[in-house]
Amino acid sequence: MADVTLRQDAAVAARPGRRPARDISRLREQWTAIALSAPALFLMALLLIGPVAAVLVMSFTDYQLGASAIAFIGLENYRDLFSDRVFWTSLGNTLRYVAIVVPASVALGLGVALLIESGDSLKRFYRAVFFIPVMATLIAMAISWEYMLHPQFGLINLLLKKVGLAPHAWLTDPALALPTLAVIGIWQLFGFNMVLFLAGLVSIPRHLYDAAELDGVRSAWSRFWLVTWPMLGPVTMFVVIISAIRSFQVFDTVQVLTKGGPNKASEVLLYTMYSEGFEFFRSGRAAAIAVVFLAFVLTLTVIKARLIEKRVHYL
Amino acid sequence: MAQVAVRKIRKSFDRTDVLRGVDLDIAHGEFISLVGPSGCGKSTLLRVIAGLETQTDGDVLIGEQNVNGVRASRRDLAMVFQSYALYPHLSVFDNIAVPLRMRRLNAWQRLPVAGRLVPGVRRIDREIGAEVERVAALLGLADLLGRKPGQLSGGQRQRVAVGRAIVRHPKAFLLDEPLSNLDAKLRVHMRAEIAQLHRRLGATFIYVTHDQAEAMTMSDRIAVMMAGNIVQVGTPDEIYSHPRDIRVAEFIGSPKINILPGRVEAEGRVVVLGLPLDQRVDAAPGTAVRVGIRPEAVRPTSGSEPAWKGSVGYVENLGSEVFVHVEVGGVDEPVLVRLEPSEARAIAVGSPLALLPRPSAASFFDDRGHSLPVRPLAYRQAAHG
Numbered sequence: 001m002a003d004v005t006l007r008q009d010a011a012v013a014a015r016p017g018r019r020p021a022r023d024i025s026r027l028r029e030q031w032t033a034i035a036l037s038a039p040a041l042f043l044m045a046l047l048l049i050g051p052v053a054a055v056l057v058m059s060f061t062d063y064q065l066g067a068s069a070i071a072f073i074g075l076e077n078y079r080d081l082f083s084d085r086v087f088w089t090s091l092g093n094t095l096r097y098v099a100i101v102v103p104a105s106v107a108l109g110l111g112v113a114l115l116i117e118s119g120d121s122l123k124r125f126y127r128a129v130f131f132i133p134v135m136a137t138l139i140a141m142a143i144s145w146e147y148m149l150h151p152q153f154g155l156i157n158l159l160l161k162k163v164g165l166a167p168h169a170w171l172t173d174p175a176l177a178l179p180t181l182a183v184i185g186i187w188q189l190f191g192f193n194m195v196l197f198l199a200g201l202v203s204i205p206r207h208l209y210d211a212a213e214l215d216g217v218r219s220a221w222s223r224f225w226l227v228t229w230p231m232l233g234p235v236t237m238f239v240v241i242i243s244a245i246r247s248f249q250v251f252d253t254v255q256v257l258t259k260g261g262p263n264k265a266s267e268v269l270l271y272t273m274y275s276e277g278f279e280f281f282r283s284g285r286a287a288a289i290a291v292v293f294l295a296f297v298l299t300l301t302v303i304k305a306r307l308i309e310k311r312v313h314y315l
Numbered sequence: 316m317a318q319v320a321v322r323k324i325r326k327s328f329d330r331t332d333v334l335r336g337v338d339l340d341i342a343h344g345e346f347i348s349l350v351g352p353s354g355c356g357k358s359t360l361l362r363v364i365a366g367l368e369t370q371t372d373g374d375v376l377i378g379e380q381n382v383n384g385v386r387a388s389r390r391d392l393a394m395v396f397q398s399y400a401l402y403p404h405l406s407v408f409d410n411i412a413v414p415l416r417m418r419r420l421n422a423w424q425r426l427p428v429a430g431r432l433v434p435g436v437r438r439i440d441r442e443i444g445a446e447v448e449r450v451a452a453l454l455g456l457a458d459l460l461g462r463k464p465g466q467l468s469g470g471q472r473q474r475v476a477v478g479r480a481i482v483r484h485p486k487a488f489l490l491d492e493p494l495s496n497l498d499a500k501l502r503v504h505m506r507a508e509i510a511q512l513h514r515r516l517g518a519t520f521i522y523v524t525h526d527q528a529e530a531m532t533m534s535d536r537i538a539v540m541m542a543g544n545i546v547q548v549g550t551p552d553e554i555y556s557h558p559r560d561i562r563v564a565e566f567i568g569s570p571k572i573n574i575l576p577g578r579v580e581a582e583g584r585v586v587v588l589g590l591p592l593d594q595r596v597d598a599a600p601g602t603a604v605r606v607g608i609r610p611e612a613v614r615p616t617s618g619s620e621p622a623w624k625g626s627v628g629y630v631e632n633l634g635s636e637v638f639v640h641v642e643v644g645g646v647d648e649p650v651l652v653r654l655e656p657s658e659a660r661a662i663a664v665g666s667p668l669a670l671l672p673r674p675s676a677a678s679f680f681d682d683r684g685h686s687l688p689v690r691p692l693a694y695r696q697a698a699h700g
Contacts, residue, residue, distance in 0.1 A: 211401075216414055
């Protein structure tokens with residue numbers, strides 16, 4: 001904007017007293033600005049705002065996939081949804097999943113990042129190893145996990161038996177299904193957090209550690225609390241929010257491993273949305289779930305924007 | 316407070332030798348400056364003394380105790396960093412309190428809320444608070460204690476960094492170019508403040524700077540470093556008037572010293588651009604020497620005696636003094652003359668000017684840049700004898 005104003009001023013200065021020419025040049029600049037941003041605006045409308053608006057509208061209809069008739073039914077879908085036990089189970093499971101995955105993947109990511117950063121050798125190797133789950137296709141990885149978690153001949157139960165512990169039905173025990181999925185979620189996510197923390201650690205000025213040493217900080221523990229942790233504040237905030245959003249989106253592992261079972265014990269929001277929309281073809285209701293999901297993600301995003309800009313920035 | 320000494324300190328990073336066997340003794344209560352061009356190793360030497368870098372070879376002694384294996388946090392030194400290195404998330408008060416809290420409270424007692432429940436912690440906290448406030452008052456920071464470093468100006472941050480260093484009573488203060496991030500006016504002001512602080516505390520100060528003016532104005536002694544070695548240690552006056560190496564002569568003094576080609580003749584007499592000087596050196600006749608003469612030691616002359624003849628190339632008037640650049644045959648760079656404004660009034664660019672050195676003012680260097688011993692002699696005798 002400032003740039004445009006400047007150039008206008010330059011144009012004015014170059015041709016004093018010629019009003020029509022100035023107006024034309026201003027108009028032309030405005031049209032150029034609109035023309036230049038049009039492709040981006042068009043794509044945003046088509047790919048982001050459009051679909052969201054469509055989902056919002058659809059959530060007020062009784063539309064069913066493939067049906068020829070469509071009618072507005074107001075808040076009926078939402079009323080239905082909020083009186084449905086499956087929805088509340090699904091929402092509760094999703095929140096529980098988030099509550100396990102976020103702290104664990106953040107703590108693990110930070111811990112591993114600190115260990116890698118403090119080590120001298122094999123830094124690249126460790127970084128790559130821990131980052132592989134992030135890059136791998138989760139569906140394929142979920143299938144590998146399915147074999148490892150198999151009750152009879154899965155690697156994990158075999159190992160447990162070898163050390164004399166009782167095997168578990170990881171994915172079919174209602175008490176274990178969701179935590180097991182959460183562990184897979186942590187495994188998949190913490191490498192990403194680690195990379196973010198590594199970047200954050202590298203950007204902490206060395207001289208703060210020097211100052212801490214001269215100030216009499218002797219243990220790694222004190223150094224962490226005096227320098228590392230506060231200086232990682234912005235990164236941590238970012239990592240927590242991103243992890244929360246990503247774990248809210250849990251779907252692949254549920255679809256491959258449990259299909260929401262046993263007995264809805266691992267039913268999560270996106271899976272409910274999927275089954276409503278593509279198994280029962282109740283698109284209107286699926287859209288209502290999508291709106292609830294969007295509300296959560298949007299809230300997190302707003303919190304992130306507010307906190308990162310206001311509170312956790314120091315310099 | 317204590318004396319500090321380094322013995323044969325060597326430091327290499329990979330294959331680069333940054334320090335090549337440095338020896339230095341710093342007396343108790345002394346203000347010593349390590350000065351030299353960037354990359355000469357002065358900051359590395361300071362970090363080795365602090366314990367932030369481990370020397371490749373050699374010993375560091377603090378108060379006659381060898382501290383080679385002692386980590387920085389146990390050497391009981393305080394340091395002021397070039398970037399100040401304040402903790403950005405802590406207030407001015409907390410920044411200054413950190414060194415006291417770290418030493419007087421253990422990890423449990425430092426816990427934000429639970430720590431205060433430990434018996435005795437409140438009392439220690441009160442003592443720390445009182446000491447922080449005393450230091451803040453001393454440095455004029457009393458009104459800023461609640462602010463974060465990000466809300467302070469450069470000079471204020473610098474004061475906080477100094478406050479954090481002096482709040483406890485360390486054995487010595489290490490200052491790593493503490494003024495280089497300040498603007499010129501503030502730098503001159505802080506120069507005086509730091510010198511005053513040194514007098515008040517009576518503590519050992521080791522001050523690293525690339526600015527020779529800072530070194531000259533503040534120090535008891537200056538150690539000039541070049542390429543990983545200390546070339547000369549002495550009082551500012553010694554360093555200025557009797558540089559032991561041509562690099563020292565060229566580095567110290569602004570504007571730069573004039574270096575003129577000379578030749579030793581019979582009895583050690585030195586002839587520079589056809590003019591015999593009044594000093595004699597211990598060198599064989601025929602030896603080529605380089606002669607250093609400070610700009611204030613060159614005078615214009617109107618007499619008929621032998622002199623360097625040149626023409627005025629450029630006149631810099633700084634108000635309180637005037638630098639005249641005189642093109643003299645036989646030297647590439649113009650000879651610089653520092654004059655009082657009253658003396659320079661008649662001098663115009665392009666006009667001829669004859670120059671004479673003041674008696675006994677020159678320094679002599681051999682082809683390796685080492686200074687040659689001088690035997691003074693009356694100027695008249697040298698000129699006519």
